[in-house]
Amino acid sequence: MFNKTIFLVIKVNKKIVAAIIAFILLLILIPLFISNNPIAVFNTNRKIIVVDPGHGGIDGGSSNAGLLEKTVNLQVSLKLRKILKDKGINVVMTRNSDVSLESKSNLKSSRYNRDLHARRTIIDSNNSTAFVSVHMDSYKKSSVRGVRIFYYSESEESKQLAQSICNSVNKMVFKDFLNITTVKAEIAPGNYYILRTSKSPGVIIETGFITNPIDNKLIQTKDYQQIMAKAIAEGIVEYMYR
Numbered sequence: 001m002f003n004k005t006i007f008l009v010i011k012v013n014k015k016i017v018a019a020i021i022a023f024i025l026l027l028i029l030i031p032l033f034i035s036n037n038p039i040a041v042f043n044t045n046r047k048i049i050v051v052d053p054g055h056g057g058i059d060g061g062s063s064n065a066g067l068l069e070k071t072v073n074l075q076v077s078l079k080l081r082k083i084l085k086d087k088g089i090n091v092v093m094t095r096n097s098d099v100s101l102e103s104k105s106n107l108k109s110s111r112y113n114r115d116l117h118a119r120r121t122i123i124d125s126n127n128s129t130a131f132v133s134v135h136m137d138s139y140k141k142s143s144v145r146g147v148r149i150f151y152y153s154e155s156e157e158s159k160q161l162a163q164s165i166c167n168s169v170n171k172m173v174f175k176d177f178l179n180i181t182t183v184k185a186e187i188a189p190g191n192y193y194i195l196r197t198s199k200s201p202g203v204i205i206e207t208g209f210i211t212n213p214i215d216n217k218l219i220q221t222k223d224y225q226q227i228m229a230k231a232i233a234e235g236i237v238e239y240m241y242r
């Protein structure tokens with residue numbers, strides 16, 4: 001009887017110890033499963049691309065023929081995110097829904113400036129390798145179309161990224177997909193806040209002219225968004241691993 005009692009106590013204690021170990025293991029493991037990218041925490045050499053869909057929420061950007069720039073900027077950017085992630089590249093989005101970002105900035109300035117400041121803060125705080133802001137162009141002459149990629153003239157890295165994306169857009173979008181030689185992608189220096197002030201090199205890509213009827217229609221189709229996103233991703237990869 002006595003021996004049996006001791007045996008029971010030891011058995012119960014073992015169960016308690018096992019339960020405590022299981023609990024501790026759960027505490028360690030659960031955050032790893034919840035976290036989006038647990039491995040990246042231990043990898044100091046990881047490369048991060050920030051994808052910045054221009055405008056959003058109260059700020060529609062430019063508009064024409066019922067299309068708001070913010071809508072297609074986001075659609076192309078989400079496709080770009082997926083393509084980059086499939087290539088094993090870490091992506092941080094400045095927004096992934098129809099919102100503006102001014103509430104994320106504590107700058108004492110206009111809504112417009114706070115929105116841009118918030119985007120820049122996301123780029124800087126993630127130590128990004130590079131960033132890409134996705135926009136659409138507009139112009140008073142509706143015949144003007146094509147893709148422009150703005151770089152910061154003081155940054156050779158920014159210029160190289162722009163050139164790399166320009167090359168892939170010309171090949172994949174205009175030559176192979178649209179099969180036209182009359183429209184081209186080109187790079188241009190641009191003294192924009194996001195290019196000038198961000199710590200990492202970046203570009204602003206204008207994926208077409210919202211004011212041009214052909215560009216306006218094309219950019220609203222899934223296939224064109226997909227090939228545009230693919231070409232941008234290809235340009236980024238070429239730049240990163242050159």
Ligand SMILES: [Zn+2]
Pocket residue numbers: 054055061062069135136
């Ligand atoms: Zn814009």
